[in-house]
Amino acid sequence: MDIPLSAATLAKPTPELVRPVYETAITTLMGITREEQQQPVFMAIDALDFPELHDESIPHMAFLKNCTRLLAAAGVRDFNMQDMSKPESGRLRRNMSALVNLAKFREEKLIDYVEGQKTAEELQQRIWELEDQKKALATHLSQLQEDRASQHQEAAEVRGAWKEVADENRNLNRQQHALSEEAGRLKERCDTLKQAIGKVDLDLAEANVEAKKLSAEIVEPPEQLQERMQAMAAAIKQEEALQVDALHRQRLMEKRLQEIGKVDRHVGEALEAMRELEKHISQKKENKAKVRTLEAEIRGVKEECDKLLSQQRHLQSKLHALEEELGRIHSKWEVKKEAALSRIVEQRMNKEAVEAENAANNAKLAEHLVHGRKLRKSIADMQSSHEAQVNAVMDKYNSLRTKVAEYHEALKEAMGMGSVAVGVKALHIR
Numbered sequence: 001m002d003i004p005l006s007a008a009t010l011a012k013p014t015p016e017l018v019r020p021v022y023e024t025a026i027t028t029l030m031g032i033t034r035e036e037q038q039q040p041v042f043m044a045i046d047a048l049d050f051p052e053l054h055d056e057s058i059p060h061m062a063f064l065k066n067c068t069r070l071l072a073a074a075g076v077r078d079f080n081m082q083d084m085s086k087p088e089s090g091r092l093r094r095n096m097s098a099l100v101n102l103a104k105f106r107e108e109k110l111i112d113y114v115e116g117q118k119t120a121e122e123l124q125q126r127i128w129e130l131e132d133q134k135k136a137l138a139t140h141l142s143q144l145q146e147d148r149a150s151q152h153q154e155a156a157e158v159r160g161a162w163k164e165v166a167d168e169n170r171n172l173n174r175q176q177h178a179l180s181e182e183a184g185r186l187k188e189r190c191d192t193l194k195q196a197i198g199k200v201d202l203d204l205a206e207a208n209v210e211a212k213k214l215s216a217e218i219v220e221p222p223e224q225l226q227e228r229m230q231a232m233a234a235a236i237k238q239e240e241a242l243q244v245d246a247l248h249r250q251r252l253m254e255k256r257l258q259e260i261g262k263v264d265r266h267v268g269e270a271l272e273a274m275r276e277l278e279k280h281i282s283q284k285k286e287n288k289a290k291v292r293t294l295e296a297e298i299r300g301v302k303e304e305c306d307k308l309l310s311q312q313r314h315l316q317s318k319l320h321a322l323e324e325e326l327g328r329i330h331s332k333w334e335v336k337k338e339a340a341l342s343r344i345v346e347q348r349m350n351k352e353a354v355e356a357e358n359a360a361n362n363a364k365l366a367e368h369l370v371h372g373r374k375l376r377k378s379i380a381d382m383q384s385s386h387e388a389q390v391n392a393v394m395d396k397y398n399s400l401r402t403k404v405a406e407y408h409e410a411l412k413e414a415m416g417m418g419s420v421a422v423g424v425k426a427l428h429i430r
Contacts, residue, residue, distance in 0.1 A: 074098035
């Protein structure tokens with residue numbers, strides 16, 4: 001964590017040395033910079049009558065609050081203002097041990113926490129996207145339902161119009177059938193009348209011819225002839241009136257047939273409207289199928305949202321379990337870490353003592369090296385003088401040995417004891 005803490009600070013802590021230590025721990029573990037810790041709370045300053053009197057007290061209280069929160073998270077529940085104003089070595093070591101444990105645990109669990117946080121953020125983002133999609137689908141569904149209601153109304157109106165047109169068509173068909181039968185009867189009667197008129201014309205022509213013949217043969221009285229002519233003219237007028245009436249009725253039938261043609265066109269238009277209505281009904285069925293599909297998608301989205309929410313709750317429970325495990329680990333390893341920290345301090349002190357002892361030993365070693373060089377030089381001198389003395393002694397020994405051998409030879413010759421062997425032991429000095 002790069003905390004500015006030394007063995008001297010742990011042994012004799014002071015407020016000036018302890019404050020930077022806690023500031024560094026807060027910056028490292030809580031992410032609050034020193035400038036942010038010194039920043040006053042402007043809303044609180046506005047509520048004070050004399051804010052200039054609290055320029056230092058408010059940041060100091062905020063700093064103490066952050067220290068209390070940090071150490072409470074590390075398992076230290078009794079941190080107070082005295083730890084800053086009158087720090088004690090034992091409590092400082094305990095607090096530093098707890099912070100070191102928290103930092104190590106944070107480093108161990110930071111990767112899992114970051115991955116879990118990232119997964120939670122992705123799930124939250126997915127939930128928001130699904131909620132937006134759900135809202136869009138709900139809006140689309142309500143619009144489709146409104147369209148469906150309007151189409152239902154239009155379909156009801158079209159069905160009503162279709163029923164009216166169908167009833168009118170049936171009535172017109174019945175009228176057309178009746179008119180067709182009547183037109184057939186009138187045509188037959190018209191043909192009969194035409195045939196009768198033709199026969200009457202033939203009879204009239206024959207009567208005229210016969211009248212002429214008879215007038216030529218028999219002279220009738222003019223009064224009878226005039227009466228017969230008037231009767232025949234009346235009959236002709238009656239036949240013409242019947243023919244005119246038949247023609248009038250034929251024109252009426254033709255008009256009715258034209259109206260029937262118009263009705264047929266209206267019926268065709270009604271049938272076309274019926275086909276359009278069937279198209280609308282098929283489109284309505286398709287929209288209904290789309291609505292069912294959208295409802296299924298909405299149900300799927302809801303199920304996915306439920307799954308994501310359950311995953312989020314599972315992750316939150318897992319995070320809560322990790323936090324509980326963190327507390328248990330803190331409470332379990334606090335004593336061991338304090339002992340390790342005390343051992344570290346002791347080893348640092350031992351290290352300083354060993355370094356001092358090593359320095360003294362190095363000085364002694366230098367002295368011993370100098371003395372050894374002197375001894376080696378004196379030994380070399382002694383060896384050279386000893387070799388000279390040995391060489392001198394050997395020279396004397398060899399000369400004495402030669403003299404002894406000569407003396408023995410002379411003694412043997414003098415005593416005549418050639419057979420007596422006299423051994424002389426030679427000392428070989430290496």
